[in-house]
Amino acid sequence: MSAVGAPPAPERPALDLNIAEKTFPGQGRHAVPVPVVRDLRLRVGARESVALVGPSGCGKTTTLGIVAGLDRAFTGTVQGPADGRLACVFQEPRLLPWRSLAQNVELVLPPARRGDGSARCWLERMGLGEAMARYPGQVSLGMQRRAALARAFVTEPSLLLLDEPFVSLDGPTARRLRRLLVETLAERPCAALLVTHDLREAITLADRVLILSPRPTCILAEIQVPGRREERTETDVERLRQDLLDRPEPAFRLIA
């Protein structure tokens, strides 16, 4: 007897998210809770990269906080990767200012793996070989963001959360870092969920782009980006962006 013909078990997604409702407590004495997210369902396959794009203040960061497990006050379910390996790159780099870049990266490793050289290796890969011993306050914002990426990748995540990871960088620096992220994801693949307000960034980094509505947030439209991320050129990205902005649906007017 052989097992020939048994179909492979469907791979469990890296993220299965179902937020029925998330509200913020209102202000004042007769406060009415404000709904922030409503009926948001999404799945991120293993090694898939999904971008959430929406107007500012629409609850993107709130959604990411729920996925990261920082916020449990919502109705619905969230199921992360089976091995629980989750890393996050925050809107601000969130490095410890009183620890060197090397110490910052080393710290997120389990104690047994500290000092095994992987922190150093990832910092070098991010182009920070020279700056390892520096404090975050001594390096540029771009370098801090690189260190935050090194810190995320050193944990060998199955799901990488990115919250506006390249915001407030100048254009060329942001472009360089986006390319670095795409290359790194190609070499060390993992699922990624990216939150951004920049459609160009979303198309560059994602396989699938979800357009979110203003509060209460839900998904308005879904776009499958053709081709492999690492083969996409800036012209491809620009063409798809123009194409999306020209579409008649109101969803695309929100992000223009």
Add this chain to the structure above:
Amino acid sequence: MAPWHRTLLSIAGFLILWELAAHLAASPTLPGPGAVARVLTAETASGQLPYHLGVTLARVAASFALAMSIGTAIGLAMGRSRSLNGFLDPWLVLALNVPALVVIVLAYVWIGLTEAAAIAAVAINKIPNVVVQVREGARAADQGLLDMARTYRLSWLDTLRHVLLPQLQPYLLAAARNGLALIWKIVLVVELLGRGSGVGFKIHLFFQLFDVTGLLAYTLAFVAVAQLIELGLLSPMERHVGRWRTARP
């Protein structure tokens, strides 16, 4: 004029003023600096002053360590948990307002005239102040960094050591400074009331003999040691833990 010149001038001015006052008073209850210095050297030579100063220092160190560690633990817990803070806050207000003397007398009555009672009494007097300062620091801690620690599943020990304590450092240092100043003074009262050694005991003795010269000699030695601890221990510590602030690109 260099700052240390000014300090020197200031000390000299104080000594001159003191000498002048002693000269005008011409009374054994106000001895001049010379007389005090003579007693200071005599007491040092006889070993009396180093012994009693050492005993007091040991008590200060023990109650300081006790008050800082217990106070930091409670302050951190109260600063991070709203419900715990709500529950413990009335106790804190009570503890802050019980006079030091009452705590000392109660400790001696309940525990007995022992070393443990003396050290406990001093620590209990100081703990509420440490709690208030550390709680303030814990409340001001950066939530973003704590969220980072949570997403990366840092152990509570790592979170404490690398994320929370560095943020608490200015508050801890302020608590340590105020703490030393307060503990010095309370230790003397504890010694005066129920111990057979230490600077406080000696001052009690001098008071009974109306020996102001001896009293001033011990006081000066005491102040000098307190200042040495500030200069030799607290200030270098502050510079060491704050070096990331001053590091230049």
